Amino acid sequence: MADEILENEVAGNFIHDFIKEDIAEGGRFEGKEVHTRFPPEPNGYLHIGHAKAICIDFGTAERFGGKCNLRMDDTNPTKEDVEYVDAIKEDIAWLGFSWGDRFYFASQYFDKMYEFAIELIKKGLAYVCELSPEEMRENRGDLSHPAKSPYRDRPIEESLDLFERMKNGEFPDGKMTLRAKIDLTSGNFNMRDPVLYRINRIKHHRTGDKWCIYPMYDFAHPIEDALEGITHSLCSLEFEDHRPLYDWVINNISVPAKPRQIEFARLGINNTVMSKRKLRKLVEENYVNGWDDPRMPTLCGLRRRGYTPASIRNFCERIGVAKATSTVEYSFLEHCLREDLNETAQRTMAVLRPVKLIITNYPEDKTEIFEVENNPNRPEDGTRTVTFSRELFIEQDDFMEEPVKGYFRMFPGNEVRLKTTYIVKCTGCKKDENGNVIEVYAEYDPETRGGNAPDGRKIKGTIHWVDAKTAATAEVRLYDNLFTVPDPDVGDKNFLDYLNPNSLEILTNCKVEPAMASAEAPKSYQFMRLGYFCVDKDSTPEKPVFNRSVSLKDSFKKK
Incomplete structure (x- = not known):
């Protein structure tokens, strides 16, 4: 299989180049099946930025004849919900990717993570620290001064006892943490004895009240990858400085595999925001009509607006995979949709x-x-x-x-x-x-x-034209950019100050061909001379509703 893959000269990217080296003769994964994973946090709906990661994770596995796991990163129960789990699965399947029977939760490894934490304490590589979050920040040091912790040399037996008592709920939230014992002088601040566990009394959506301590992502993620036999852990670029910690965890506990982490640049698109926290604010404070509002960059919002899986996958493929962060024009996403709908959408008046x-x-x-x-x-x-x-x-x-x-x-x-x-x-x-x-x-x-x-x-x-004798009366929703500036999320800007008051226009007396009244969502049409429109989920035969997906004018192509 590896030889066949190496002989395949389909255009790739730097991730593919690394993987080819790894599975070649003498490579670190010689003879192994390429195995990736997509690990979303179930605290919101997926957006177009996640689509890029999905296409990279699942697409890379497909490219090399391997497999990709779907894993919910539910290590932080603060904002997690089953609603998001179901929505994530629906979005990935809609894009056309399959995880087979390889569906996991980070929380199913909590017992093993606890055991690995004990292993680090016994090796003298972790200790219980009683610095508060504020004190930890004060003692973090700088490039000229090392970090400090008066608890770093705490005896192993004492840390083992305290860690067990943390697990048993004997201490209040924030009283203690478990920290890795690495290097307080490191120029990479992620390596200055990072926190591995914190006390957090919040009911978990899967484990209930079993745990009152939860692992930090930087500790949990490499363990999850290793236990699942992942060969290549593909991450966004902000995890590049975390890679030494990822490798440290893998190399100092008795896990069955040693995955390789590779980072790529996130997707940035103008005239929108893609922070889950900010998207959640738009939803919860009713600036938009839910996560699937067609003005949102969420996959369910794009789907409701009339975007197709082919258009999004084509968009992700054509913007490529890079190390340098860049911003893609929203008009190029529209261009990809327009190309697809031009071939597939039914014409109508x-x-x-x-x-x-x-x-x-x-x-x-x-x-x-x-x-x-x-x-x-x-x-x-x-x-x-x-x-x-x-x-x-x-x-x-x-x-x-x-x-x-x-x-x-x-x-x-x-x-x-x-x-x-x-x-x-x-x-x-x-x-x-x-x-x-x-x-x-x-x-x-x-x-x-x-x-x-x-x-x-x-x-x-x-x-x-439309025949007045037979025309059906419909509602049509015209969408524009949600924000009035290309970069509402840059610097000290309050993104809410740049919301576009004209991002939605509703027309209620539109006339359409009669057969369109009974069409079901999300069927797409080209309204001749007007643009591409799709049937909305609110549509009924008595009151058909259409969303404008994209206009006929291709501003990206013009540029």
């Missing part, structure tokens, strides 16, 4: 801001049926029928009584093509007492069925 068009010379009792393609890129999707009659709905901005220069749509005396059907000539309009146009009038040329003029005259404008 919808009018968002309707005004009635009356074709005065068309018989009042007549209705015609036209056959139209569902998707010109996919002949296999077939055709559908649309009805055409005397009264139609068109977009308000497709009529202008006094046209500006370069306007080729409907105005008195001008001819336009009604998509797929006839050429019509505008003859005027009717206004209400406020001067608003409420009806537009035109005459059709019966010789132009199909939209072509037999005499060859050129028609510059083509507009879409």
Whole structure:
């Protein structure tokens, strides 16, 4: 298997290069199956940044014919919840990745972690410290001065006794910690006797009240990896300075494997925030309508907005894997969605801001049926029928009584093509007492069925329409960036100060083809000339609801 992988010259990245070295002859994992893991903390919903990590963890395993575990990092019960566990599993499966039967919780290793902590104490490599968090910060030292702890030389037997009593709940929260005994002078502050365990009396969503001490992530994570036989622990770049501690833990306890940690840069996208704490604030303080609000960068929010697994996976693949942190334009994510939906979405006609068009010379009792393609890129999707009659709905901005220069749509005396059907000539309009146009009038040329003029005259404008007799009334939700600046999360900025008050516009009197009323979420459509839209979960046959996924205009491609 390893030889076959090494011969495969599919484009990779620096992680793949490291793994190729590791599984080659003489490498540290020669003859072993590549085994990765995705270890989310179940304290919120996954966002687009996690999608990059998911694609790297699961995608790397697929690339090398290996396997990837899904593990919930539930070492901190403060904000954890079963709701998040279920949502994480749903999002990963939606992206198209499978963990098989390899689904784990960090909490299932709590007993083993406690045993390994005892092992370190017995080796003289860990001790119970009674410094408070404030005192620990005061004694942390700096690059010129070492850290200090008066408890560092505490006898092994005393630390063993105190640690057991910590476990048994004899001390209040914050009274004691278990610290690794490494190097108080290290230039890497993560190695200055880091805390391994703290007292925290919070009920755990899986273990209940069994434990009142919980391991720190830097201690738990390498143990979990080693117990599961992970070969490559792929982490985001902020864990690079933690790698010496990861290796220290692995090398000083009797675990069955020694994984290799490799770091990559996180994904940054402009005009949004991707801190779980800040996303939680948006949800809990009702700045948005839940974790799956289509304005959120969460995977469930993107899914509800109409993003597809293919578009997100393609986005993650094309931005690549790097060591240097960078920010990707949101418009590139939209570009990837637009590419996918252009190939897959059914075309349809919808009018968002309707005004009635009356074709005065068309018989009042007549209705015609036209056959139209569902998707010109996919002949296999077939055709559908649309009805055409005397009264139609068109977009308000497709009529202008006094046209500006370069306007080729409907105005008195001008001819336009009604998509797929006839050429019509505008003859005027009717206004209400406020001067608003409420009806537009035109005459059709019966010789132009199909939209072509037999005499060859050129028609510059083509507009879409919906038959007033059969149209369904729908609600359409138009979304814009949640924030008004590209970097709401940089420096001392309060990201809430930059919330976009116009990030959601709801239109309630839109007109759509009748078959769309019974469509189920999350079916996507291209509303001709308007953009890509999907059926929202709130939609019913009586009140269809659509979300705008992305406009037709590709600003990224233009750049």
